[in-house]
Amino acid sequence: MLIIPTIHGSSERRGLYSVTQGKTCSFELHVPYNKRLCGSSHGWLAFVDENLVVTLLNPFTGRAISLPPVPKSTWRSMVAYRCDYYINKVVLSADPSFLPNDYEVLVIYDG
Structure with missing residues (x-):
């Protein structure tokens, strides 16, 4: 799809x-159109905004999960860098709907 x-x-x-x-x-x-799509996994979409906050969204249920922000020491060094391309990919180890307390999120970023 x-x-x-x-x-x-x-x-x-x-x-x-x-x-x-x-x-x-x-x-x-x-x-949302105001955030950049940076990955999809297990039916969830991952979006990043201009503050480097990654949000997981299940587009069928509308459930959203905000992830902890990228460490400030990392993104301070990229002030001049375009934040919309800073986070390259997001992958989930499992579906948070089925395993809400037992999944991991991998965020690949350029730092």
Whole structure:
């Protein structure tokens, strides 16, 4: 599945495109446009904002989990660096919906 802009150009919702079926799904997801998507894992999407705060979002349930911020000593050195490309990838070890107290998050960042 690919996340795509909606047909109507909504700034609050995105559509899904099924690559295997070659068509757009009939429903839309509430996914923020003011944050950069930096990963997906176990059905969750990972977004980063301009303050380097990573948020996990389950687009089907709407549940969001804010992660601890990137250590300040790391991002102070990159003030001139574009924060939208600072965090490269986010991966989950398990689905937080099924294992809420037993999952790990790996954040790959350029520091």
